[in-house]
Amino acid sequence: MLADLETSGLSEAEKTMLRFVRKVNEDSVAVEPDDIAALHAAGFSDEAIYYAITVCALFNFYNRWIDASGVHPMSDAAHAAGAKRSAIYGYSRSSQPAPGSNTK
Secondary structure, eight states, X not given: OOSOGGGSSSOHHHHHHXXXXXXHHHHGGGXXXXXXXXXXXXXXXXXXXXXXXXXXHHHHHHHHHHHHHTOOOOOHHHHHHHHHHHHHXXXXXXXXXXXXXXXX
């Protein structure tokens, strides 16, 4: 999927959303009502669209902040541990055990 969205196994609705997110990421001032209408036609609610825009914007903010402030990148092991934790508990911090707890 990362290599070619159009030939990926994603649904057409998912491709529509990812095309939109690409546009938000690369040329947000060009987003227009027709883009939102296409997402509605694909079955996405205003709330889902809002969340997609928000996630895209926050990742852009965080990446630029980290790059400019000199924060050191996480190790591969730290990324793997975070991915495992998210796979088990989800992305919400409130759903994850406290650091140092011995659950799972």
